[in-house]
Amino acid sequence: xxxxxxxxxxxxxxxxxxxxxxxxxxxxxxxxxxxxxxxxxxxxxxxxxxxxxxxxxxxxxxxxxxxxxxxxxxxxxxxxxxxxxxxxxxxxxxxxxxxxxxxxxxxxxxxxxxxxxxxxxxxxxxxxxxxxxxxxxxxxxxxxxxxxxxxxxxxxxxxxxxxxxxxxxxxxxxxxxxxxxxxxxxxxxxxxxxxxxxxxxxxxxxxxxxxxxxxxxxxxxxxxxxxxxxxxxxxxxxxxxxxxxxxxxxxxxxxxxxxxxxxxxxxxxxxxxxxxxxxxxxxxxxxxxxxxxxxxxxxxxxxxxxxxxxxxxxxxxxxxxxxxxxxxxxxxxxxxxxxxxxxxxxxxxxxxxxxxxxxxxxxxxxxxxxxxxxxxxxxxxxxxxxxxxxxxxxxxxxxxxxxxxxxxxxxxxxxxxxxxxxxxxxxxxxxxxxx
Amino acid sequence: xxxxxxxxxxxxxxxxxxxxxxxxxxxxxxxxxxxxxxxxxxxxxxxxxxxxxxxxxxxxxxxxxxxxxxxxxxxxxxxxxxxxxxxxxxxxxxxxxxxxxxxxxxxxxxxxxxxxxxxxxxxxxxxxxxxxxxxxxxxxxxxxxxxxxxxxxxxxxxxxxxxxxxxxxxxxxxxxxxxxxxxxxxxxxxxxxxxxxxxxxxxxxxxxxxxxxxxxxxxxxxxxxxxxxxxxxxxxxxxxxxxxxxxxxxxxxxxxxxxxxxxxxxxxxxxxxxxxxxxxxxxxxxxxxxxxxxxxxxxxxxxxxxxxxxxxxxxxxxxxxxxxxxxxxxxxxxxxxxxxxxxxxxxxxxxxxxxxxxxxxxxxxxxxxxxxxxxxxxxxxxxxxxxxxxxxxxxxxxxxxxxxxxxxxxxxxxxxxxxxxxxxxxxxxxxxxxx
Numbered sequence: 006x007x008x009x010x011x012x013x014x015x016x017x018x019x020x021x022x023x024x025x026x027x028x029x030x031x032x033x034x035x036x037x038x039x040x041x042x043x044x045x046x047x048x049x050x051x052x053x054x055x056x057x058x059x060x061x062x063x064x065x066x067x068x069x070x071x072x073x074x075x076x077x078x079x080x081x082x083x084x085x086x087x088x089x090x091x092x093x094x095x096x097x098x099x100x101x102x103x104x105x106x107x108x109x110x111x112x113x114x115x116x117x118x119x120x121x122x123x124x125x126x127x128x129x130x131x132x133x134x135x136x137x138x139x140x141x142x143x144x145x146x147x148x149x150x151x152x153x154x155x156x157x158x159x160x161x162x163x164x165x166x167x168x169x170x171x172x173x174x175x176x177x178x179x180x181x182x183x184x185x186x187x188x189x190x191x192x193x194x195x196x197x198x199x200x201x202x203x204x205x206x207x208x209x210x211x212x213x214x215x216x217x218x219x220x221x222x223x224x225x226x227x228x229x230x231x232x233x234x235x236x237x238x239x240x241x242x243x244x245x246x247x248x249x250x251x252x253x254x255x256x257x258x259x260x261x262x263x264x265x266x267x268x269x270x271x272x273x274x275x276x277x278x279x280x281x282x283x284x285x286x287x288x289x290x291x292x293x294x295x296x297x298x299x300x301x302x303x304x305x306x307x308x309x310x311x312x313x314x315x316x317x318x319x320x321x322x323x324x325x326x327x328x329x330x331x332x333x334x335x336x337x338x339x340x341x342x343x344x345x346x347x348x349x350x351x352x353x354x355x356x357x358x359x360x361x362x363x364x365x366x367x368x369x370x371x372x373x374x375x376x377x378x379x380x381x382x383x384x385x386x387x388x389x390x391x392x393x394x395x396x397x398x399x400x401x402x403x404x405x406x407x408x409x410x411x412x413x414x415x416x417x418x419x420x421x422x423x424x425x426x427x428x429x430x431x432x433x434x435x436x437x438x439x440x
Numbered sequence: 441x442x443x444x445x446x447x448x449x450x451x452x453x454x455x456x457x458x459x460x461x462x463x464x465x466x467x468x469x470x471x472x473x474x475x476x477x478x479x480x481x482x483x484x485x486x487x488x489x490x491x492x493x494x495x496x497x498x499x500x501x502x503x504x505x506x507x508x509x510x511x512x513x514x515x516x517x518x519x520x521x522x523x524x525x526x527x528x529x530x531x532x533x534x535x536x537x538x539x540x541x542x543x544x545x546x547x548x549x550x551x552x553x554x555x556x557x558x559x560x561x562x563x564x565x566x567x568x569x570x571x572x573x574x575x576x577x578x579x580x581x582x583x584x585x586x587x588x589x590x591x592x593x594x595x596x597x598x599x600x601x602x603x604x605x606x607x608x609x610x611x612x613x614x615x616x617x618x619x620x621x622x623x624x625x626x627x628x629x630x631x632x633x634x635x636x637x638x639x640x641x642x643x644x645x646x647x648x649x650x651x652x653x654x655x656x657x658x659x660x661x662x663x664x665x666x667x668x669x670x671x672x673x674x675x676x677x678x679x680x681x682x683x684x685x686x687x688x689x690x691x692x693x694x695x696x697x698x699x700x701x702x703x704x705x706x707x708x709x710x711x712x713x714x715x716x717x718x719x720x721x722x723x724x725x726x727x728x729x730x731x732x733x734x735x736x737x738x739x740x741x742x743x744x745x746x747x748x749x750x751x752x753x754x755x756x757x758x759x760x761x762x763x764x765x766x767x768x769x770x771x772x773x774x775x776x777x778x779x780x781x782x783x784x785x786x787x788x789x790x791x792x793x794x795x796x797x798x799x800x801x802x803x804x805x806x807x808x809x810x811x812x813x814x815x816x817x818x819x820x821x822x823x824x825x826x827x828x829x830x831x832x833x834x835x836x837x838x839x840x841x842x843x844x845x846x847x848x849x850x851x852x853x854x855x856x857x858x859x860x861x862x863x864x865x866x867x868x869x870x871x872x873x874x875x
Contacts, residue, residue: 045815124837130826132836139848140818218672222848237653241673243849264871271873366867379866380480383575391565391869400874401567401865402559413574413657413862414678415850427848430836431814432801434826436699438706439835 029206029213032198033141033168033220039196040140040166048115050193051161055111057189058158062104065185066097072177073150080174085148088278088337093148093175103151107158109404116422117164130434136426138164139222143214144407145170145236146227150178155405157186157200163425168221169202170211172228176204215240222427225420227408230335230361245416245424247408250280250363251335252393255352255378256300257369258291264390265368266299269341271392272366274307278337280409281364281396285332285342287352293320293345301343309339316345332359349374353381360384362411364396385411385418464641464648467633468576468603468655474631475575475601483550485628486596490546492624493593497539500620501532507612508585515609520583523713523772528583528610538586542593545839551857552599565869571861573599574657578649579842580605580671581662585613590840592621592635598860603656604637605646607663611639650675657862660855662843665770665796680851680859682843685715685798686770687828690787690813691735692804693726699825700803701734704776706827707801709742713772715844716799716831720767720777722787728755728780736778744774751780767794784809788816795819797846799831820846820853 043051062069073095080090116136123133142165146152153171160167171179179202187197203210214221218241226236230249237244254272256265272283288297293316301311301321311317312331313324324343331342332355346352356365366388367378375389386396396419398406403421410416416424478486497504508530515525551571558568577600581587588606595602606614614637622632638645649656653676661671665684672679689707691700707718723732728751736746736756746752747766748759759778766777767790781787791800801823802813810824821831831854833841838856845851851859 126830126835126837130830132830134853137818238676243847244678245849246678261871267871267873275874383572384864386865386867388867389869390871391867392873394874395561395565395567395867395869395872396865397874400561402561412678414680417863418569418865428852429819430821430831430853432821432823432826432830434824434830436696436702436825437830438702438827439710439829439832 025206025209026213029203029210032201032203033217035196035198036141036166036168036201037220039198040138042196043161043164043166043199044117044138044140046164046195050195051115051164052111054161054190054193054195055107055158057192058154058186059104059107059111061185061189062100062107062154065181066100069095069100069178069181070097072181075177076150076175080148083174085174086338089148089174091278093150093178095150095178099151103154106155106399106405110158110162110422113162113404113422115162116426121428128437130432130437133431134428135431136423137429139425139427141166141168141221142425143168143170143217143221143224143242144227145211145214145224145232147172147229147232148174149227150175150182152227153179153182154186156407157183159405159407159422159425161190161199163422165425166198167200168214169200169204170214171202171204173204173207179204212239215242218242225408245408245410245414245420246412247410247420248280248363249335249361249411250282250409251285251333251359251361252281252283252363253285253287253356253360253365254283254393255349255356255365255367256286256288256292256296257349257367257371257374258289259370259374260289260292260296260368261370261390262296262299265296266303268366268368268390268392269300270303270307272394273304273309273341274339275394277339280335281393282337283341283393284334284336285344285359287344287346287355289349289352290316290345290347297321297343304341307339309341312340312342314344317343335361349377353378356382363409364388364393366391366393385409460641460644461648464638464645467636467638468652470631470633471576471601471603471636472655474633475573477631478596478599478601478634479552479573479575481599481630483552485630486550486599487546489596489625489628489630490542490593492627493589493621494539494542494546496620496624497535497542497589500616501535504530504535504613504616505532507616510612511585511610515583518609520609521772524583524609526713528585528613530585530613534586538589541590541834541840545593545597545857548597548839548857550597551861556863563872565867565872568866569863570866571858572864574860574862576601576603576656577860578603578605578652578656578659578677579662580646580649580659580667582607582664582667583609584662585610585617587662588614588617589621591842592618594840594842594857594860596625596634598857600860601634602636603649604635604639605649606637606639608639608642614639647674650677653677660843680843680845680849680855681847682845682855683715683798684770684796684846685717685844686720686768686794686796687716687718687798688720688722688791688795688800689718689828690784690791690800690802691721691723691727691731692784692802692806692809693724694805694809695724695727695731695803696805696825697731697734700731701738703801703803703825703827704735705738705742707829708739708744708776709774710829712774715770716828717772718776718828719769719771720779720794722779722781722790724784724787725751725780725782732756732778739776742774744776747775747777749779752778770796784812788813791817798844799823799828801826801828820844
């Protein structure tokens, strides 16, 4: 077609979509370019950017809260649940604790370049396995602006570019957070495209991210079971599945009464909307009369609704009947399923059936039962006499966390800096060939 | 419906499919049950089974060769390529070396229970990250009966049950190998269902395996690029991508002539049908006149066809013109693409464009260039002055390999025993709650 021929057909709807595709592709390309710069950036440069992010968070509290207020108002109007509104909500203390987490990440050892293992082969060839960044990390989450900061800081420290889909519910909060992060990156001499949001692309952007195999090296969904399932099913990019937690505590026959009451209360009440909160308590029948009254009284004082089986309801008439569905439910609210079981085997069988493989804890003074529970329960974290709320990157000393992996590939449990790296084999020879 | 009412409708085609589905589901269920037994099996019991497998291989060479001959005859009739026929083919030496690999795996340290890291938290809670088996490992491969033995032995040692889809081309070979392995398992007191083949289910079985999320913990495809791509696209089970290798060697300006000739010859000729064989040689223009004649002469002596760019053809008229497609081709045959490039940057750019991220090697005497190549080439194995044929679990001292991962998640490069494990966090407290 010669240049003088006018276009017969005017730009149609398809062009908008093509334009969207073009700018999405350009975003991924700039993310890849940024990842190459980050991969070879010295630790001191990455740390300078992290310090800049922490300072910017502390200096812009009012602006961040104003943006967050817009999201909260829209969320309330759209009927978001109390749990979602809690996760969406920022206050000055939460922003300061986000900045503190960034400082903690700055202080951690840079994982890039760490030698995992190595050896000299019999022929003199030297091999070593070294940590390298993934490249570009995609994260899809919803209504959690704190994730924006945590992921950006962890990705930056581990030399990865991040492409974030934070969802429409937190769009205003995430926009200002990403802008502050990008300013700090540029001020430190790193590409601003090291951290990008695809929120302006809407749902189409999330879909395109899931299909960006080869351009995005790993995709991490954080959020509801439905969100995670959708990503797992639709994504051709390798996925690390996180989060959904139908978490159990088993009160064994020998359970300490005080520990039981304190740990169950802490695991349910301290922050009910998060994935390491307990959802089901199982009680050995020999401990029910002794331990359950104190446990349930302490929960009642905090306004917890008990969904009990018949044995529980007999002990505690305020309980409502637990349905079959309740045992598989992640309430994320002040609700708790409680059942009496005949023994440890029944508890393990119940957990095998209903657990999402996140965290389970046994309260016991019996060494054999403790070891059996640790060995036979197949979850990312298995505990004895501790609150399930400890399954957390910050608590584990990782500074923050990318999420809590509930799959078995690559990472399991809280993911910190090493979990955001891959490895590469470095092989040094002097002319050796294989015989 | 009362028992005296005769069925109005006779069993139809649907029943066959349902029957197939039922027996496939039963196979997966028995695999899961076997995995629980394996997860807690003492190392000495697993080693007993491994010794039994090695003995059975050595004692049944004629029977294995007879089964393999059936597959080879069918393969020749069906027009399998020379490369595929080579990978399909067993001989006494290969069977003995398979048995030796099983012995080597028996001698390796059991990864299950190894503590990866751990610490005491400030509140006294003790955390440790411990290696555990995946559970059930699925493997889809084609025309490689040696994989059946390697995978079975590695899965067994690492406490995993294996579900194998070896493909119709190797069906007779795999049937006898799995039968020998199952006998050895049972003789050692382990479930025979620890290693199962789904070949009788045909393609429908492969499809069902890819959809068995929750029943199969990880799926490893080994074979052609097409097979791997199909598994990556269709599977909802987490996948470790392996194998396809468009492998490069770069002969730098300072490349040693003898090393260049020996290493390129070894990397192309020793076993052209495998993934760590070189497919493209790039030569610095300052080294072309000095190094290329010896390299090409040695290859010519082995019958290698050179696909050259214009500069190569000027030096070596026997070369045929390289097409655009050639640079992206994994020949798996005595064909080699060769190009002259102006400098290291051009070599790295070429590799970034065409490499599948398997293995690349630089032949150089320049420290700066060596370090740049190792740092900037993003492949599972990057080498200096060594044959690409060294990217191999056996060569790396892993006993054997599950495959060579070309993805970045979980495992990268040759996968041995640790790569067949996940981890679990063990948390031990004395009543601690989170503040």
